[in-house]
Amino acid sequence: MFLNRRFSASAWTWAMALCAAVLLAAPQAVKAAKFYVDGTALAVKPEEKVVPAAPKPLQILYEFQRDGGPNPKATKFTKPFILEDLKASGGFSSVAETPVEGGAVLSIKFNNVVDPEALKKAKADGFKTGLSFGLFGGTVVEDLYVVTFEYVPAPGATPIKTVVHHKLTTSIGKVDQTTIPGVQYKKADLAVRELVRQVMARGLNNLFADPAFPR
Amino acid sequence: MGTAAKGWALVLGSALALAGCVSMPIDEVPASLETLQALRQAQIPALGLGSFTTAKGLDPRSINIRGSTLHPAKGSSFAAFLGETFATELRAAGKLDPSAPLALSGELTESQAKENMARGTAALGATLTLSRGGKAVFSKPYRVETSWKSDFIGALAIPDAFRNYNGLYALLVRKALTDPEMIAAMKGG
Numbered sequence: 001m002f003l004n005r006r007f008s009a010s011a012w013t014w015a016m017a018l019c020a021a022v023l024l025a026a027p028q029a030v031k032a033a034k035f036y037v038d039g040t041a042l043a044v045k046p047e048e049k050v051v052p053a054a055p056k057p058l059q060i061l062y063e064f065q066r067d068g069g070p071n072p073k074a075t076k077f078t079k080p081f082i083l084e085d086l087k088a089s090g091g092f093s094s095v096a097e098t099p100v101e102g103g104a105v106l107s108i109k110f111n112n113v114v115d116p117e118a119l120k121k122a123k124a125d126g127f128k129t130g131l132s133f134g135l136f137g138g139t140v141v142e143d144l145y146v147v148t149f150e151y152v153p154a155p156g157a158t159p160i161k162t163v164v165h166h167k168l169t170t171s172i173g174k175v176d177q178t179t180i181p182g183v184q185y186k187k188a189d190l191a192v193r194e195l196v197r198q199v200m201a202r203g204l205n206n207l208f209a210d211p212a213f214p215r
Numbered sequence: 216m217g218t219a220a221k222g223w224a225l226v227l228g229s230a231l232a233l234a235g236c237v238s239m240p241i242d243e244v245p246a247s248l249e250t251l252q253a254l255r256q257a258q259i260p261a262l263g264l265g266s267f268t269t270a271k272g273l274d275p276r277s278i279n280i281r282g283s284t285l286h287p288a289k290g291s292s293f294a295a296f297l298g299e300t301f302a303t304e305l306r307a308a309g310k311l312d313p314s315a316p317l318a319l320s321g322e323l324t325e326s327q328a329k330e331n332m333a334r335g336t337a338a339l340g341a342t343l344t345l346s347r348g349g350k351a352v353f354s355k356p357y358r359v360e361t362s363w364k365s366d367f368i369g370a371l372a373i374p375d376a377f378r379n380y381n382g383l384y385a386l387l388v389r390k391a392l393t394d395p396e397m398i399a400a401m402k403g404g
Binding site: 059061062069070071072076097098099105107150156159 | 242243244245246247248251252255256306307308309378379381382385
């Protein structure tokens, strides 16, 4: 999976190692992972949506991070989504990765944040899930994202900043699905695409609604 | 060997295999707003990039962690990757001009990463030389380092080590391009 998600990576390492063995003995025992994205809190209501009246060109600097450090593979995977959402927002006349006329720059840092205590629990739960081959135990892990948008309208201007929080929930093994909020996705990539879309909609609207954003 | 024993042998083998040897290329690090803002503020002239070479005795093409290898693109070197990282930042700030009389070149002098299942460290060093009209006008060594909490599980420790090493390139570039001495040399007549 492209996301270097420490929770599920460790849970997966043990759970999948054991599942690989049991697949030979009891193929029906292993439950597929499921992914959930709950965008309720982030949704931009129609009455709060803002679109700049005079869109200007934009230079984008984008990076996906893990705990503040670069994650180039995830950057490469998610960048097309970011560019697509920027262009679809209607807030910019053009989007490029090199300097543009007017000098406006938007930096987006998509940071996957690891909670050490949650990681320990995920490792323990994942081990138990693996030992029971997913039949008698399940694991639910959450990947937390802190996404920072920083927009500089022109050289020397004060940046406009907004931060959006979101999460991706993954269930492995026997878990009561009704207890997990959000829309379910069988493929992680689809869940990530939707998560990015929701973050971008909220983050960009926050910027456009800021009194300092050029009208 | 009984069925149970075979099962556990397969389990352990699978776990080890998940942390098995891999060889992967180093990834380009995107330009950062911090460096772009600093370059805008410094108002340096545009510059070109000369050659980036590897100091004698330094491995130009591999970083090894638990039998897995991080390497630059085929046919390239970590020194060349450093040059490309400079290009990424300068291009994003509109300061890269291959025809400019001012040019930056470098020699990679340190490139290392290691970990011991509990802690990892990495360091990157280079001597950078600024030339104007082909004549060297400034030269200075730069070094950056980092450390992190590593892990017993190889599948976590190896990518962590590679990612931390990878991140040093952008840090070294920022350190050099925001150095007041470097900026003064770039602006010098």
